[in-house]
Amino acid sequence: MMHQCLAAAACEGKFDALKKLLGEENPQGSTAGEASAAQQLMEGVTAEGDTALHLVAANGEENNFKECASLINTRHSDLLTAQNNKGDTALHSAARAGKHGMVSHLIDLATTARKEQELLRTMNHCQETALHEAVRVGDPVIVGRLLTADGYLARIPEPKDGTSPLYLAILLGADNIAKTLAQNSSSSKGLNALHAAVLRGSEPTKNVLEWTENAAAHERDENGSTPLHFAAGLPDMNLDTVNVCSQVLEANPDALYQADNNGLFPIHVAASVGAVKAVDMFVDKSDRSAGLRNAQGRTFLHVAVEKNQLQVVCYACSNPKLAWIMNMRDNDGNTALHLAVLAGKLRTFSALLRTTQVRLDLINAKGQTPRDIAEYKVAPRLSFELVDTIRLLDPMDTI
Structure with missing residues (x-):
């Protein structure tokens, strides 16, 4: 554990006290034993694993603190890149504390030592550099200093490893910092900045698309989701979220036909959360997107029935352009009507039943029609309601 006198000197920037502890007041007269003791003293850490340099970096940036940092670095150069229990270096600590002068001083020390x-x-351990800390505290001065020293920091880490500084800046609403980061990135690849912008609204979305010249609209996250998947999944489709979806779609229309790692297309995502306006936008852009199937062979209509999104089902039933998907079957041979009966959702079932194009006589992979399922697979009371309704019909007719 760190000696209390060393901790006090480091936290308060007491350069003279630190010199005395390290035997720097009379270095020529120090014995080998005293030098060894001073070295061991420097190796002490706090309960969080902070070294004396961590404490100096986090607590000040005036000349006395800089002198303390230089002295510690001279006596124990390994502490410059030493990490505490959370993996933070002294540079992380300085950036987190908003100490501009200390951040610059530590960089200068590292440059001299070629580190x-x-x-x-x-x-x-959170896969974040000191730049992330500067973004989190919203300090453009420190961000600028770090990027001047190493512009590549804006692209660390890759999406599979953690959150990029640009993604973080947009998510936190630090637009001025986000713009700086975008301008210092030679490529938007791997930043996933637009994913964060989509969650914040149309203005941040517009900014990122401009900064990246629409390139961000083509990037996927670790789940294979494009920004259009994110936009489609916004449940509250108000004017702003509709604008977000429209902007992203215009920037990359091909994203309509890009599935994520789970086999879901943006139209499936929209249907699952009841985003009728997004579904309508996609169908209007390309009515062929309505027939896209997920890994289970299901269209957005199947998904809407499965998730009990009645508004999406009613939209599909009332749109003449979608008549051709009404009887499409999934990998198990089930139509949307089959799924409605299986789920026991009478209102969803009724919406489909009222649609002229919906057929009642189609069988699934088990050889069952919707009526068969109503008789054998649904709870007795609900089964009676559904079967009683179907019995009014000739199986070969439609309504």
Whole structure:
């Protein structure tokens, strides 16, 4: 554990006290034993694993603190890149505390020791560099200093490893910092900035598309989701969210036909949350997108029935352009009507039943019609209601 006198000197920037502890007041007269004791003293850490340099970096940026940092680095250069229990370096600590002067001083020390890149690109256990800390506290001065030292920081880490600084800036609403990060990134690849912008609204979405020249609209996250998947999944389709969806779709119309790692297309995502306006937008852009199937062979109508999104079902039933998907069957041979009966959703079932194009006589992979399922698979009371309704019909007719 760190000696209390060393901790006090580091936290308060007491340069003279630190010199005395390290035997720097009379270095020529120090014995080998005293030098060894001073070295061991420097190796002490706090309960969080912070070294003396961590404490100096987090607590000040005036000249006395800088002198303390230089002295510690001279006596124990490994502490410059040492990490605490959370993986933070002294640079992380300085950036988190908003200490502009200390951040710059530590970078200068690392440059002199030829450890600049090692220090700047060190990630903690959250896969974040000191740049992430500067973004989180919203400090454009520190962001600028870090990027001047290493512009590549804006692209660390890759999406599969963690959250990029640009993604974080947009998510936190730090638009001025986000613009700086975007301008310092030679490529938007891997940043997934637009995913974050979509969640914040149409203005941030517009900004990211402009900064990246629409390139961000083509990027996927670790789940294979494009920004259009995110936009389609916004449940409250008000004017702003509709604009978001429209902007992303215009930037990359091909995203309509890109499935995520689970086999879901944007239209499936929209249907699952009841985003009728998004579904309508996609169908209006390309009515062929209505027939896209997920990994289970289901269209957006199947998904809407399965998720009990009545508004989406009613929209599909009332749109003449979608008559051709009404009887499409999934991998199990089930139509949307089969699924409505299986789910026991009478209002959804009724909406489909009133649609002229919906057929009642189609069988699934088990050889069952919707009436068969109503008789054998649904709870007795609900089964009676459904079967009683179907018995009024000739199985070969439609309504």
